[in-house]
Amino acid sequence: MVTMTLFLLLLDQLWTQWSDCPWYYALAILVLIPFAVLHDWRLISNSKVPRRTRLVLKTAGLALLSYLWLGLIPLPHASLPEPVVSIDKAGRRLKFRNMTMKIALSRSAQGTKLQEGDGKTPEGLRRICSKAPEGPFGRWLGLDYPNREEAWQGRWVGRLSWLELTRWRWFWRSEPPQSTRLGGQVGIHGGGNHPNWTLGCIALDNSDMEILYQALSVGDVVEIY
Numbered sequence: 132m133v134t135m136t137l138f139l140l141l142l143d144q145l146w147t148q149w150s151d152c153p154w155y156y157a158l159a160i161l162v163l164i165p166f167a168v169l170h171d172w173r174l175i176s177n178s179k180v181p182r183r184t185r186l187v188l189k190t191a192g193l194a195l196l197s198y199l200w201l202g203l204i205p206l207p208h209a210s211l212p213e214p215v216v217s218i219d220k221a222g223r224r225l226k227f228r229n230m231t232m233k234i235a236l237s238r239s240a241q242g243t244k245l246q247e248g249d250g251k252t253p254e255g256l257r258r259i260c261s262k263a264p265e266g267p268f269g270r271w272l273g274l275d276y277p278n279r280e281e282a283w284q285g286r287w288v289g290r291l292s293w294l295e296l297t298r299w300r301w302f303w304r305s306e307p308p309q310s311t312r313l314g315g316q317v318g319i320h321g322g323g324n325h326p327n328w329t330l331g332c333i334a335l336d337n338s339d340m341e342i343l344y345q346a347l348s349v350g351d352v353v354e355i356y
Contacts, residue, residue, distance in 0.1 A: 137195075138167075139160050139163055139164055139167060140160075140164075140292070140293060140294055142160070143156075143157070143160045143292045143293055143294070144292040144294055144295075146289075146292075147289055147290065147291060147292040147295075147312070148292075148312075150289070151288060151289035151290060152289035152292075153289060154287040154288070154289070156289075157286060157287065157289065157293070160293060161293060164196065164199065165196065168192050168193075168195075168196050171188075171192060172189060172192065175188050175189060198297065199293065199297055211256050211258070211352050212351075212352055213352070214256060214352040214353055214354035215227070215347065215351050215352060215353070216343070216347070216351070216352075216353040216354070217353075217354045217355075217356070218234065218252075218333060218353065218354065218355045218356070219356060220236060220240050220241055220252055220254075220355065220356065221241065223235070223236065223324075223326075225319075225333065225335065225339075227342070227343060227346070228346075230339075230342070232324075232335055232336070232339040233324045233335075233336070233339075234324055234333050234334060234335055235322075235323065235324045235325055235326060235327065235328055235329055235333075235334040235335075236252055236327070236329055236331075236332075236333060236334075237250035237251070237252070237327060237328075237329050237330055237331055238250065238327040239251060240252045240329075240331065244276065244313075244314060244317075244331065245288075245313070246290055246312055246313055246314060247311070247312050247313065247314040247315070248314070248330075249314070249331075250330060250331055251331055252317070252331050252332070252333065252355060253274065253276040253277075253281075253317055253331075253355060254355050254356055255354075255355060255356075256352055256353070256354055257274040257275055257276065257278075257352065257353045257354075257355060258274070258275045258349075258350060258351070258352055258353075259272050259273065259274060259275075259347055259348070259349050259350065259351045259352075259353065260273050260274065260275040260306040260307070260349060261273030261306050261318070261349065262344070262347075262348070262349050264344075266320060267320075267322075268320040268321050268322030268334065269320060269321035269322060269337055269340060270320060270321050270337075270340045270341065270343075270344040271318055271319075271320050272318050272319040272320070272343065272344065272347060273306065273316070273317070273318040274317050274318050274319070274353060275306065275307055276307070276313075276314070276315065276317045277307055277311065277313040277314070277315070278307065281313060282295075282296055282307070282313070283296070285311070285312070285313045290311070290312040290313055291311055291312065291313065295308065295311055314331065316332075317331055317332055318332055318333070319332065319333045319334075319335065319340070319343065319353070320332055320333075320334055320335075320340065321334065321335060321336070321337040321340035321341075322334050322335075322337070323335075323336060323337070324336050324339075333355075
């Protein structure tokens with residue numbers, strides 16, 4: 132039961148890693164998976180495999196199908212609280228409470244982030260999803276890029292496979308996968324605010340970063356525009 136399904140998923144995974152998989156191919160894969168499970172179910176039911184083995188194979192097949200379909204169900208979003216930080220990419224400044232801090236971005240930060248390596252800083256409302264006292268550039272506040280909507284868009288333009296899209300942690304944890312072709316590891320950190328040196332993150336002077344790090348918590352919302 133699992134064989135054909137795994138073959139289709141592996142094919143989809145390889146294609147999206149090699150190139151942008153067309154949306155109609157992605158849809159075909161999704162439609163074919165239930166037929167593959169049904170075909171294998173009938174094959175196992177009519178075989179001379181011991182009953183216990185048939186039960187195990189059927190359970191594994193149904194578990195895999197349930198995992199895929201459940202992972203694709205859009206979950207309701209909790210309303211986001213008001214942002215506590217706003218970041219103006221064009222003006223290269225960050226506002227927090229009554230303070231305005233100078234920031235550094237990449238040279239190509241403007242525009243919508245679409246893929247790994249484009250140097251763009253994601254826009255919109257972003258939750259702080261991780262917090263670390265030490266990193267390559269000192270204090271770190273991770274932002275939730277890519278979010279679920281961006282994951283779906285990435286699937287339909289072929290930069291994510293179905294397996295990547297349906298990873299449990301994308302839907303049940305606060306921090307999304309950080310190693311996809313959409314990019315990741317986007318956050319606010321120290322290291323200095325001299326111009327155009329990041330790869331898409333928001334960098335501040337270390338003293339400004341210390342203020343933010345002490346004041347902000349995981350779950351706080353940042354607005355980037």
